[in-house]
Amino acid sequence: xxxxxxxxxxxxxxxCQWCSYTAAxxxxxxxxxxxPNVYIVRVPCTGRVDMLHLLKPLEEGADAVxxxxxxxxxxxxxxxxxxxxxxxxxxxxxxxxxxxxxxxVGMVYNSASMGPQFAQCCRDITERIRALGPLYGSAPSDxxxxxxxxxxx
Ligand code: FES
Numbered sequence: 001x002x003x004x005x006x007x008x009x010x011x012x013x014x015x016c017q018w019c020s021y022t023a024a025x026x027x028x029x030x031x032x033x034x035x036p037n038v039y040i041v042r043v044p045c046t047g048r049v050d051m052l053h054l055l056k057p058l059e060e061g062a063d064a065v066x067x068x069x070x071x072x073x074x075x076x077x078x079x080x081x082x083x084x085x086x087x088x089x090x091x092x093x094x095x096x097x098x099x100x101x102x103x104x105v106g107m108v109y110n111s112a113s114m115g116p117q118f119a120q121c122c123r124d125i126t127e128r129i130r131a132l133g134p135l136y137g138s139a140p141s142d143x144x145x146x147x148x149x150x151x152x153x
Contacts, residue, residue, distance in 0.1 A: 003077065005089075007133055007134055008037055008130075008131055009037050009063040009064060009093065009126060009129040009130050009132075009134070010037060010039065010061065010062050010063050010064075010126060011037050011038045011039065011063060011064045011065070011066065011126060011129055012039050012041060012057045012062045012064070012065045012066070013038050013039065013040050013041070013065075013066045013067070013068055013112065013122070014041050014043050014046060014049045014065075014066070014067045014068065015040050015041070015042055015054065015068045015110075016042075016043055016044065016045050016046045016068070016069050016070060016075075016076075016080070016081070017042050017043065017044055017045075017072060018045070018076045018109045018112065019071070019074070019076075019110060019112045020046075020068035020069060020070070020110045020118065021040070021042045021068035022112035023111065023112055023113070023114045023115050023117070024040055024042060024115075024118055025068070025115075025121040026112070026113070026118070027115040027116030027118050028112075029090065029115070030115050030116070031041065032098060032115060032116060032119040033088070033096065033119065034112035034118075034120075034122035034123055034126075035057075035122060035123060035126040036118040037126045038122045038126060044067035044077075045049065045069075045073040045075060045076065045077045045080035045081075046067050046068070046070075046075075046084035046107075047077055047079070047080020047083045047084055048072075048080070049052045049058075049067050049074070049084050049087065051087050051090060053065075053089055054087065054088065054091045055091060055094070055103050056066075058095075058100075058105075060136060063104065063129050063132075063134055063135045064105065064106075064125065064128075064132075064135075065104045065105050065109050066105070066107070066108060066110065066125055066127040067084050067085075067088055067106070067108070068107075068108045068121070069081030069084055069085075069107070069108075069109055069110075069112050070111060070116070071109045071110075072109060072113050074111065077118050079128070081107075081139075084107060086107055087109045088107040091105045092105055092106075100135070103128060103131065103132065103133050104132065104135060106125070108121050108125075110120075116146050117151075132151075137150065
């Protein structure tokens, strides 16, 4: 079992520019704190996030990759968030087949006015991943990087 006491997870969070990134901005403007473990990457729409965008960061050292989109039914490009959710589900399945906890990838939804919820969401994800421990410490081959390239094909 990995030692999670001093573990600071590195979490990548793709945020769509219309809702979730604005929610992150709002959380900042409201001076709400959330863990610095979450690295935000702004994308035009979560529909732009493909499976490789989810797998590659895990291969390169992230402990988790999450996607935050507009609320269901409110994507500015109609269904980008629904497509992203399907890709997240597919990657979760791949991770499961590799013996990796599927919660290392996930989909959340935050509208532009949800600054406090966004901050809470970041805290929740961080605690969830902290409890799982480091990705490479939990891989079947111990500290070796998990070969995800084959799985992404
Ligand atoms: Fe926000 Fe598509 S614009 S998820």
